[in-house]
Amino acid sequence: MRFFEYESRAIVAKAGIPVTKHGFATTAEEARQIAEQIAGPVVIKSQVLTGGRMKAGGVQFADDPEQAERHAEHVLNLEINGHMPRGVLVDSKAAVKHEYYAGVVWDGIRKRPVMLFSDMGGIDIEQVAEDHPDHVARAHFSTLMELSDWQAKQLIASLGITGSALNRLTPIIARLAKLFIQYDMTLAEINPLGELVDGSFIALDAHMDMENEARGRQRPLLHELGVGDEETRQAREATPFELAGEQVDAQDHRGVAGNVTEFDGNLGLVIGAGGGSLTLFDAVRHHGGKPANYCEIGGNPSVRKACGLAKLVLQKPGVDKIAVMMSIVSNTRVDIVARGVIKACVELGYDPAEKIAIFRIPGAWEEEGFKILDKYGVEYADRSVSLHEAARRAVVKIQGNASA
């Protein structure tokens, strides 16, 4: 889950890393008050969870509180990449001499966190790494032993930095690496990390991304920041259809029938499990089909849950038919999914044989499942029909339907 810049700054400051004097405002009036307190030139920055805000006009410079108020008014109402800002950050303009980069990420191959440091800050670090590899230093560190300052020092010194700059940077990078571990981050980045005219260092911007799986144990931090339990903070905000999918999955704790993502096609998908869903979604598109949604079934959900998911997809505007398909199941029961999807059709007043383009779930309890499908005249397939072939049959059926 991503944090807004104002939250990221709070996390950085909490870890003992200096940040510029700033405030968060949700109204232009508040922005003016913060600018008055700062008593100097300020930067008004849109608080959105998307990139490109500078280009979109979401960052404005103001010399006095009145100008700050006017700019805030504008930025607060400016949509960026489909996102309305949460508010604005009113930041004091610092006298920066040089910009550095500091970041911590996971390395999935080495299976360790890695500190990244560059003396070319303020721009995209991947670009710097590509164009000026000798200006990016990296150091992996252990998660068993607590990080020690020398590890940060060695990283910074490897770029030829010495003197008081080295001694002032060392605790900042060490603290960043420690907060990365402490708060289960997947990205902790200060860019730019400014060296001021007086030789001190200060975080001018910060990006933090936290592991979704750690939300439970990081609840104290999230509450402190005012992040609500219901905020998903994904790359795209959940649609009402997707939220309804979450509700279906939350009905009971047995298995999964959810992870719904909305698309705009006419073929509703009731698919699983993780890898099977990815394969099937590709397969439907490969054969020219237009999925109405992505979803996942797995871990043996109840009839009620399978029924709820099928109903949700069937009722989505524009959906003509559904395809019920999974890779071979060993835990989820075929008969339970079959009962769930048939129940959904019947309760909505549809003929299952008409609405279910194909049912392809082989595996545990398949004989029982196929018996039920036979009874309702639903076309089904066993493991001798591949995932791609099942997807193709569903697409052919729905296309025949559309042209009829």
Next chain:
Amino acid sequence: MSILVNADTTFIVQGITGREAVNLTRECLDYGKGAKIVGGVTPGRLGRDVHGVPVFDTVAQAVEHHGAPIDGSVVTVPPAFTKDAVLEALANGVKLIVIVTERIPRGDVAQMVEYASERSARIIGPNCLGMIVPDVVKMGGIGGPAKDAAKSYSPGPVGVISRSGGMTTEMSSTLTAAGLGQSTAVSIGGDAIIGSSYAELMPLFEADEETKAIVIYTEPGGRMEAELARYVTENNSRLPVVAFMAGRFMDEMPGMSFGHAGTIVSGKEDTAGEKIARLAEAGIVVAEEISDIPQLVKERIGARA
């Protein structure tokens, strides 16, 4: 022959009294020659038994009862307790750990993997179904109940490595139907950081004379496929590799995760398109459909014979 496990492998099930673990224990006992499950661990349940397997409070008690070092452990405890369970197993000399649990934060996984490496032990998973040596033994929920696993898996020359548990079975079933059995099939897990990657299992398959080819299932996210491509190139591997890449649609949706936690695309190298290119450079063919895999494998085994 096989990798990782064989008929003699002894293991315990940590969290054995949980609903899923009880089923998993039954399945492993029933499959092939019958797994040597020498104990289970659930704190506070000392003295019970699950399908005849004695339950202990600690791993140390299980080792003492067995009277010899225990080879492996299947860990199926809730995410908040997984790290502790794995560290306990490692500290008590267990060398092969299958972590079934999903939704474990990366920080915990990194600690478990680092400690395992210090103890010269190996972790498979997390978020995986374990491994199966057809007709011999299975360690984990892979393939499901013994009678279902028997429908999908058969002994033969193909090593299977998959980031998806379900797709391990789907691919193996397709191979079996085409007359191609498996030497060992390993579900390695769908998370961003896992104990054993494709490249890390390759040397084991290289050393296994029965294995003649490798089939992998892969997804967007992470750099594990690039690591495999590098391994195959640098080591001039004797084993042809056939890959299947799911989730190609995700390339159009950066920052979103589908299917497994590890699938998030955070850079160009993570995309399906880039990975297919990396694999192709290393001579690894990427099948368009699962049903194309058997023919591709047969051609490649034939070419190297």
